[in-house]
Amino acid sequence: MGRDDDFSEYVGARWRTLVRAAVLLGCSRHDAEDAVQTALARCFVAWSRVSRADNRDAYVYRTLVNTLRDSRRRHWWREQPARSIPDVSRRDDTTHIDLADAVERALDELTIDQRAVVVLRYFGHLTEQETATTLAIPVGTVKSRLSRALAVLSDNEHLTDQPEGGQP
Amino acid sequence: MNEPDTVELLQRLADTVEVGQAPVERIAADGRRRERERRRWQIAGAAVAVSILVATGTFIARGNAISAPTGEPADVTPPSTPPPPAATFAVPNVKGLSENVAVQVLEDLGFVVQLNDEWTCDPSDPCPADLGGSHIVVSQDPAPGTRQPAGAVVTVRVEPVVPDLSQEDIRAAQLFAAFARDETGYGPFDTPVGLGVQGSFVKAVSPTSPAGEWEVPPPAHSGISGTLSALRIIKQYDRNLQVTSDRQVVCATKPATGQPELTGGGHLVSIQPGGSPACLQWFSVDLYVNDVSQVVGVDVRVGTP
Numbered sequence: 001m002g003r004d005d006d007f008s009e010y011v012g013a014r015w016r017t018l019v020r021a022a023v024l025l026g027c028s029r030h031d032a033e034d035a036v037q038t039a040l041a042r043c044f045v046a047w048s049r050v051s052r053a054d055n056r057d058a059y060v061y062r063t064l065v066n067t068l069r070d071s072r073r074r075h076w077w078r079e080q081p082a083r084s085i086p087d088v089s090r091r092d093d094t095t096h097i098d099l100a101d102a103v104e105r106a107l108d109e110l111t112i113d114q115r116a117v118v119v120l121r122y123f124g125h126l127t128e129q130e131t132a133t134t135l136a137i138p139v140g141t142v143k144s145r146l147s148r149a150l151a152v153l154s155d156n157e158h159l160t161d162q163p164e165g166g167q168p
Numbered sequence: 169m170n171e172p173d174t175v176e177l178l179q180r181l182a183d184t185v186e187v188g189q190a191p192v193e194r195i196a197a198d199g200r201r202r203e204r205e206r207r208r209w210q211i212a213g214a215a216v217a218v219s220i221l222v223a224t225g226t227f228i229a230r231g232n233a234i235s236a237p238t239g240e241p242a243d244v245t246p247p248s249t250p251p252p253p254a255a256t257f258a259v260p261n262v263k264g265l266s267e268n269v270a271v272q273v274l275e276d277l278g279f280v281v282q283l284n285d286e287w288t289c290d291p292s293d294p295c296p297a298d299l300g301g302s303h304i305v306v307s308q309d310p311a312p313g314t315r316q317p318a319g320a321v322v323t324v325r326v327e328p329v330v331p332d333l334s335q336e337d338i339r340a341a342q343l344f345a346a347f348a349r350d351e352t353g354y355g356p357f358d359t360p361v362g363l364g365v366q367g368s369f370v371k372a373v374s375p376t377s378p379a380g381e382w383e384v385p386p387p388a389h390s391g392i393s394g395t396l397s398a399l400r401i402i403k404q405y406d407r408n409l410q411v412t413s414d415r416q417v418v419c420a421t422k423p424a425t426g427q428p429e430l431t432g433g434g435h436l437v438s439i440q441p442g443g444s445p446a447c448l449q450w451f452s453v454d455l456y457v458n459d460v461s462q463v464v465g466v467d468v469r470v471g472t473p
Contacts, residue, residue, distance in 0.1 A: 045203045055258055
């Protein structure tokens with residue numbers, strides 16, 4: 001299988017998961033596909049290295065995380081859309097507070113570093129070692145960030161106030 | 169908050185993100201453009217380096233250094249390059265996740281899921297195969313971390329997790345569902361059975377009454393036209409159902425407890441859609457079951473944002 005075919009197969013298999021991971025990492029739904037496209041294009045250039053990696057996903061996630069970091073650095077001085085102004089895909093807080101909204105809000109209360117660890121470990125299903133390599137941090141830091149992040153999520157009012165069900 | 173809970177919450181949020189088709193060609197084209205740019209910079213960099221070396225007198229041309237050895241023909245056969253290994257992916261750890269989330273996680277990663285749930289029914293019982301309580305993954309094959317190609321089969325074994333429900337409660341729910349689907353002609357009823365909607369008692373019926381007697385008016389301000397019937401809801405819902413001792417977290421507010429005429433002193437056994445239904449797709453057929461596993465009340469609850 002040539003590089004292009006191998007790349008196409010990988011992108012076909014992973015596109016949806018990577019876009020969703022970008023959203024979980026804090027990207028807006030609108031920007032997530034752009035970020036993943038950029039990350040994958042970077043991976044395309046180095047596909048021989050990606051192919052040889054023990055875990056291709058870990059390599060691609062590392063590129064995605066770096067792409068998002070670059071994006072944040074590059075755009076910090078630009079006009080930013082206010083998060084409090086909902087775009088069309090964001091649900092109306094007063095009428096549609098459901099579990100997904102609650103999770104999104106809870107993730108917003110994590111630091112960027114905690115959020116990255118949680119998403120890579122529990123959504124990307126990377127091992128602690130792979131997560132550490134992806135984020136260029138020690139494994140111990142991964143463990144401590146995970147521990148603190150889970151504590152924050154456990155105490156988060158958006159999740160703990162979730163009702164037992166039923167209608168409003 | 170533990171690991172399975174976190175995986176499940178993230179998956180639920182991820183499921184709300186709608187993603188279009190992968191623009192593979194566009195990404196590859198962008199990759200090729202980046203590749204060309206990189207080569208251009210590499211060539212420019214090399215030229216600058218040679219210029220510096222020449223200028224400083226450290227570069228010495230070695231004219232025949234790259235010639236083939238004399239006397240023997242140069243081997244012009246291109247070196248055989250081994251084909252790149254097929255794309256493989258690490259199988260995630262789905263143990264401890266609910267069945268629906270585990271399947272979603274694995275399928276999102278390109279694996280084919282084979283469920284091993286032989287425990288669910290005794291073939292001699294009138295037991296709908298899709299109604300067996302909440303399920304949780306207790307084992308998986310291949311093991312977590314094993315690398316498998318996309319499309320590989322991952323077998324997961326699921327077992328019921330109904331800590332607050334007895335087997336009798338599950339059995340009562342299964343028999344009720346079988347009755348609703350006209351599979352048995354009898355149900356686990358005390359008589360008469362109280363009918364309600366959103367926790368409010370409406371009327372009492374005999375289990376042998378015609379199906380039309382089970383109709384109850386919809387909740388006020390729900391926007392639902394026509395009547396509701398627990399039997400019809402169960403009968404028409406052709407996807408998986410689950411039995412729980414309480415209602416799922418779906419809609420925004422906590423429902424009131426059923427009125428005493430409806431509950432009849434029984435405890436709650438709830439039949440709801442499996443998976444992660446949106447509020448408007450959610451329903452709960454709440455059975456109130458007495459201490460001898462007979463249904464004394466049936467309450468229909470629907471999502472009404």
